[in-house]
Amino acid sequence: MEQDDFALMDDVKHDREGAFEALVRRYQKRLYRLAFGYLRNHEDSLDAVQEAMVKIYLARGAYRPTAHPFTWAARILANHCIDLLRHRRSRPTESLDAPQGEGEDRAPRHLVSQDEPQQARQERRELGRVLKRAIFSLPANQREIFMLRHFGEMRLEEIASARGCALGTVKSSLHRAAAAIRDYLGACDPPIKYPAREGEAR
């Protein structure tokens, strides 16, 4: 059975063997997605996650279980990404709004199933591109909250705690973000085709 996050963080704090690696494995993908929301670049996001995890390890003794460990980790990562963005602004090498590298939106090699029809694959890729544009067109606050909810898999209460704001603020930001994304996708011409999904929506 998978260990509870608080218990795992306690093990990390007490340097129990394998605990930090387990924490890294548990959080790295979710943190990568959050980092991508700030940095918009695959490699930079991977590096940012690694650097944030190093900071988490160095600060493990100061962690207090008043916040969920992922909330704490997400704050450290967000601070780190904001620093990187400030650094980029002071030494610009590329525009923050520039389109991503050619490879960013291509389908992953081992996800390209031979069974999936070519057209469905293209539609899925196109949907990903449009969604990314829609998400990055949101105001910063709304975007961060949307990313935390969808890609950080955080509950609304956790987001409020992480950002130090009221639950109502999170709800209204998410409300606006969701409506904006729906409108963005709805205004696409030709209309977006959604892949068929199993089961009910969340």
Place this chain on the structure above:
Amino acid sequence: MMTPFGCGRARRAMPLRYYSALPAEDGEALDRHLASCPSCASDWEALRHALDAADPGTVFPMEAEVDWDHQARATVMRARTAAAAGAPSTASQPGPWRRPWTTLVPAAARWAVLAAAVLIAVLLVNGWPGRRAAGPDGVPSPSASAGLPSDESVRESAALIENRLARRGATRYLTDSRVLLLNLVQAPARCRKADGEFDITFEKEKSRELLRRKNLHEGNLDTLRDRRLADLVGQLESLLIQVASLGDCASARQIHDLREQIEKRQILLRIDLFTREMQEKTHVV
């Protein structure tokens, strides 16, 4: 009784319903409205489709290409190296989406303030140099001066403190450099960007930091007047400059060359001997 939803209110309630943040009563009213209004029902479907599609697999296709096992191992190794090198923690209790104040004050400045505070405290306890309790005619009274240390002893104790701080600084600098070099030649992380190369981003950054520290403490190291130390620090500096000037990914050949230089000059052994000696002297002092 709940008032029925109009189209405008229904549309506003939809995102909250999606995130399960709508009160149950409003949820029922929304369901009733959707059952009777094809236009809102179609809007609700569009919203659900759009938000359902916002999943990591669709938005981050590159995520599936990452070797997460390797990434986790490299992260753990990097964290342990940083901890072994005594890197300062800057993220203990970060404010919400803000930087902690400690990052605003460089580590060197914090050490300088601490050293100055220790020195002032000692001088206050021992008496400020040149200041003496004076008699009514301005001549130091024999009883007062007998109870205070002489100028010479104050100078001696200040020199001792300075010497001890310099030794500690040198020991820490050498230990950190040793950890860095050890990690670089014994367990370099594989580079994600190029096959067969090694990711030395962290080591490069650390080398630069060590070079900055060396420049900062150069005067302190000189106070030790130790030719062996000066020689060792000089050779170490040349190695650190080499590491700092490499690319983010180093080839196996470059790592091999560094290893050869370190072995040839017996840097690790010399640092080990020197730091032990320093530590013993610090304890004796």
